[in-house]
Amino acid sequence: MPEKRFNHFIPRLILKHWEIPISDNRYGVHVLDILKNRKYIAESRGKRAFSFAAENDLYVPKILNERRTELEDWFSGCETIIDKTINKIKKLENAPLFTSSEDLNKFLLGILAFKHRTQFDIEKIKEHLKSNEDLKNQIDATKDIDILVLENIVTAATENLVKYSNFQMQAFISKDESIIMCDRPFLEDVFDGYSFMPLTNKICIGLKLSHSNQSVSGTIINNSQVHSLNNILALNSRKWIVADSENQLAKYENIAKEAKTETVEYNRAEYLKKGYEFN
Numbered sequence: 001m002p003e004k005r006f007n008h009f010i011p012r013l014i015l016k017h018w019e020i021p022i023s024d025n026r027y028g029v030h031v032l033d034i035l036k037n038r039k040y041i042a043e044s045r046g047k048r049a050f051s052f053a054a055e056n057d058l059y060v061p062k063i064l065n066e067r068r069t070e071l072e073d074w075f076s077g078c079e080t081i082i083d084k085t086i087n088k089i090k091k092l093e094n095a096p097l098f099t100s101s102e103d104l105n106k107f108l109l110g111i112l113a114f115k116h117r118t119q120f121d122i123e124k125i126k127e128h129l130k131s132n133e134d135l136k137n138q139i140d141a142t143k144d145i146d147i148l149v150l151e152n153i154v155t156a157a158t159e160n161l162v163k164y165s166n167f168q169m170q171a172f173i174s175k176d177e178s179i180i181m182c183d184r185p186f187l188e189d190v191f192d193g194y195s196f197m198p199l200t201n202k203i204c205i206g207l208k209l210s211h212s213n214q215s216v217s218g219t220i221i222n223n224s225q226v227h228s229l230n231n232i233l234a235l236n237s238r239k240w241i242v243a244d245s246e247n248q249l250a251k252y253e254n255i256a257k258e259a260k261t262e263t264v265e266y267n268r269a270e271y272l273k274k275g276y277e278f279n
Contacts, residue, residue: 004072007058009119010185011075012050013083017200018181018244019044030249032241034256039249052240053183055119061147061278068278071150075117078110086199089171089218097171097216108164111197111205113157114186116267120238121184124264125149135266147278149266155275156267168208171218172196177226178244179204180252182237190232201244204229231255 008015018029028041031052042052059071081103088097098104115121129136129145139148178201187196194206204221221229234241234255241256243249 004069008054010053011079015050018242030243078106081106082110109157112160116153116156118184151276166210168210169216170206172204172221174202174226177223180230181242182233183239184236
């Protein structure tokens with residue numbers, strides 16, 4: 001099988017936290033397929049685990065007939081730090097989440113990339129560029145749109161990292177009600193300046209721009225706060241939502257199915273002199 005063929009736009013290392021046992025030696029997650037109006041349990045282990053959150057070669061373009069895996073490698077580096085950070089938060093230990101500024105930056109890049117890396121956003125940005133030839137030519141008239149959109153994921157995430165030179169970060173932890181997951185999980189500036197990203201069925205990270213120094217802390221959230229967060233996640237979904245129980249999935253089914261206005265646009269470099277490019 002070709003290398004890095006099955007590309008998850010929501011990583012397995014995150015989705016595994018919604019996993020439940022479904023029979024002897026079989027595990028899965030509860031899924032609502034919004035487009036097909038279908039609820040089912042998806043396999044969460046094996047080669048095709050979480051297939052609803054993946055697409056063949058989503059991040060692996062062909063350039064001069066060569067499959068290029070650099071973007072998948074970049075995601076992998078960020079996701080390794082995200083996984084380590086999740087495990088530290090789950091232990092609830094009074095210890096630093098990050099042992100170096102490099103790890104912190106990789107974590108932030110990995111989280112901020114979810115604003116741009118989802119299957120839906122990639123599709124919509126491609127459509128936007130195809131229908132705006134002048135804009136596409138201003139960016140780069142010589143490159144295929146598929147390449148421009150993939151390069152823009154890293155550029156846009158790095159641009160956002162510059163904005164977050166000073167920030168407040170909080171791990172919001174639920175001790176009871178479960179958080180859901182969706183296909184577009186980064187929620188930008190939704191409450192008191194905070195942007196949110198669920199990391200597990202019980203943990204959501206919050207980021208807020210700050211005029212003071214960087215700070216990292218944790219707080220317990222109640223069921224009402226989890227419900228509000230889940231409502232926003234369901235509203236932000238376009239293709240699917242995931243829950244760790246059938247009842248939890250049903251709570252947000254109607255919200256996920258509501259018609260939504262699309263506002264996805266290409267993010268041009270503002271702070272960087274030069275954006276990311278496949279070499």
